Amino acid sequence: MNQDITLRLTTALIGFSIALSCLEYILLFRNRLFSKVWSYAHLENELIQSLPFPKKLTHFLFNDESFKVLVTLQMVLAVTSMSNAHFLVVLTLLMIQILICIRFRGTFNGGSDFMTVVVLTGLCISLADPTLGRAGLIYISVHVIYSYYKAGLVKIKNTEWIKGDALYWFFANSPIHFTQQIAHFLKDRKFIFQFISVLVIFFEMGSLLLIFFPKGILPYMCVAIVFHFSVYITFGLNRFFWVWLAAWPATFFAVSLLI
Amino acid sequence: MSPWLKFAIAQRDFILSTFKNFLHLIRVIFPTWNFFDQVGDAVELRFKLSEQMTWQTYNWERALKPWSLFSNASHNLRLAHYNVLEHFVSDLQTFDKDVETLTTYKLLRSFLVLDLLQRWPDTLKIQFQIRILQNGQKSELFSSPWIDKESL
Numbered sequence: 110m111n112q113d114i115t116l117r118l119t120t121a122l123i124g125f126s127i128a129l130s131c132l133e134y135i136l137l138f139r140n141r142l143f144s145k146v147w148s149y150a151h152l153e154n155e156l157i158q159s160l161p162f163p164k165k166l167t168h169f170l171f172n173d174e175s176f177k178v179l180v181t182l183q184m185v186l187a188v189t190s191m192s193n194a195h196f197l198v199v200l201t202l203l204m205i206q207i208l209i210c211i212r213f214r215g216t217f218n219g220g221s222d223f224m225t226v227v228v229l230t231g232l233c234i235s236l237a238d239p240t241l242g243r244a245g246l247i248y249i250s251v252h253v254i255y256s257y258y259k260a261g262l263v264k265i266k267n268t269e270w271i272k273g274d275a276l277y278w279f280f281a282n283s284p285i286h287f288t289q290q291i292a293h294f295l296k297d298r299k300f301i302f303q304f305i306s307v308l309v310i311f312f313e314m315g316s317l318l319l320i321f322f323p324k325g326i327l328p329y330m331c332v333a334i335v336f337h338f339s340v341y342i343t344f345g346l347n348r349f350f351w352v353w354l355a356a357w358p359a360t361f362f363a364v365s366l367l368i
Numbered sequence: 369m370s371p372w373l374k375f376a377i378a379q380r381d382f383i384l385s386t387f388k389n390f391l392h393l394i395r396v397i398f399p400t401w402n403f404f405d406q407v408g409d410a411v412e413l414r415f416k417l418s419e420q421m422t423w424q425t426y427n428w429e430r431a432l433k434p435w436s437l438f439s440n441a442s443h444n445l446r447l448a449h450y451n452v453l454e455h456f457v458s459d460l461q462t463f464d465k466d467v468e469t470l471t472t473y474k475l476l477r478s479f480l481v482l483d484l485l486q487r488w489p490d491t492l493k494i495q496f497q498i499r500i501l502q503n504g505q506k507s508e509l510f511s512s513p514w515i516d517k518e519s520l
Contacts, residue, residue, distance in 0.1 A: 133441035141486070143445055146479040155471040159389035210396040214455070214471070217448050223399035252399065259401040267407065275407040282410055284428045284446060345432055345447075347440040 112242050115362040116235055117194050119249070122355035123228045124190035127202060129351060130218075130225075131184035138177060149173050152212065160211070171212050179205050196236035203229040220256075221348035227252045228356050243366075250363035253356045254316045257333075261313025270310065273303030280343065288343045312336060323367035330357055410501040411457055415484060417491045426480070426496075449479045457498060460510055467510070481515055492517050 110118075137143035149172045156167050169175060183205045190198050206225055209217070216222040228249055235245030264270040269278070277299055280292035295301050312332060319326055334357070337350045376383060391398075413426040428450060430443045456472035467473050481494050494517075498510040 129438055133439055133444060136439065136441045137445060140442070140445070142449075142479055142482055145482055146449070146475055151474045151478060152471060154469075155389065156393075159386060159393050161390065207394070207396060211393045213448065215392055215395045218444055219447075219451070220399075220401070220403060222396050223401070226396050227399060256399070256401040260403045260405075263402050263405040267405070269407050275404070278407055279404055284430055284443065284450070286429045286431050289429070341437060342432070345430060345436065345440055345443045347437050348444065350437065 110358065110362055110365070112246070112362065115246055115358050116232070116242065118358040119228065119246070119355060120194035120199065120232055121191045122358065123225065123232065123352070124187045124202075126348070126351035126355045127187035127206070127225065128184055128191070130221075130348060131180050131187060134180045135184070144173070147213070149176075152214070155214070156211070170208060176209075176212060179208060183209070194232070194236060196233065199229055199232045199236055203233055218346075218348045221346070221352045224252070224256070224349075224352045224356055228352065228359070231359060243363075246359040247363045247366075249356055249359035253353070253360040254319060254364075257313045257316035261310050261316070264306070264310050265314065270306050271303075273299050273301075273306045276306045276309075277302045283344055285343060285345050291343075309336075319364050320367065323364045326361055326364045330361055333357065411453055412499040412501060412506065413453055413480070414497045414499065415480065416495045416497075417484065417488060418493070423497060449476075452476050452479070453498070457500070457509060460498075477512065477515065485517070 152171065156171055157164055160167055183202060186198050186202050190202065203226065206229060210222050231245040231249035233245065234248055235242045267275060269275040277292060280288050283289055319329060334354065337353050341347050341350045414423040415426055416423055428446055430446060436443065452472055452475045456470065456476050459470050459472050460467065463470060480496055484494055485491055493514045495514050496512045497508060499506045500509050
């Protein structure tokens with residue numbers, strides 16, 4: 110996969126991922142649990158006290174109507190970026206993404222918001238100047254590889270993860286009913302959780318080996334996609350699936366440079 | 369000593385807490401990549417709709433729909449609300465003033481009350497409680513005052 114195709118594919122996939130997130134916000138606009146709870150009235154004090162902006166600017170950027178405008182604009186730009194990778198479009202997407210995250214007191218959906226910012230930052234670097242094309246894609250790939258490695262490192266240090274107790278606990282406390290049922294069903298067969306935990310740790314820590322064995326990138330990427338899909342099935346994290354998918358072409362490209 | 373330095377020293381707690389809040393708001397720029405690392409301390413949210421009622425555990429469960437891979441709005445909103453609950457628990461351990469002024473308290477109270485009123489519209493007042501499960505033991509961390517429907 111050459112650099113140009115990688116850039117276009119990454120921009121299209123992140124555009125698709127952001128468009129889905131915006132669709133979710135738009136669907137939530139009519140839900141009182143969203144519009145009333147996350148109203149500017151509840152957030153105003155904290156935003157004014159914590160941000161180094163004049164009060165009027167904070168009000169202008171984060172009031173309820175501005176939020177709807179930002180989400181709509183982001184939706185339009187995300188759809189535009191799916192067919193056209195332009196620096197200004199991606200930069201605006203990045204700025205809006207950061208503003209939306211600030212409005213949700215840091216993030217709305219944790220890691221998926223982090224990765225969205227990483228991919229958009231990488232694309233901004235790549236599209237800012239033709240000589241920086243590779244640098245932006247490498248930036249994304251470093252974050253992707255490190256994200257797996259760091260997640261694995263945290264788990265390997267925790268004996269509860271090695272024993273499988275942690276995975277059982279996450280299954281038993283999952284917000285997805287089906288996953289809780291699996292935990293209940295396998296309550297007396299914890300060796301299954303231990304086996305899966307060890308596999309997950311091997312997979313995550315193994316990301317670092319891609320630097321030394323770059324030819325393994327294709328099978329690793331396939332396993333990663335299956336891994337993210339299973340995380341969606343068990344914990345309902347759909348945004349993680351799409352945004353990591355968007356980050357993979359850049360990772361594939363950057364690791365392939367080592368071959 | 370310059371007046372600015374004197375001012376900064378006098379206001380250091382306020383400046384540090386404001387800076388900490390600012391970093392919290394812009395944390396999306398500094399990814400941590402710690403996933404599924406906090407094990408063991410399950411936070412339980414309970415509520416009562418009348419004084420005679422026993423505590424009911426708030427149910428966070430959702431079922432996935434066939435289209436949830438593409439749009440899972442209500443589930444992601446629930447996750448965001450669960451994060452608010454966890455941040456409120458964290459705030460409780462560091463904040464020694466009136467908790468009702470906390471943004472996390474306002475958000476938590478608002479979402480819980482609205483959700484319960486949607487399900488039981490005749491409710492007149494609501495109280496909620498937070499318990500933490502540590503080492504197999506459940507301990508009460510916080511109980512809200514009674515919240516009247518009219519005060520919302």
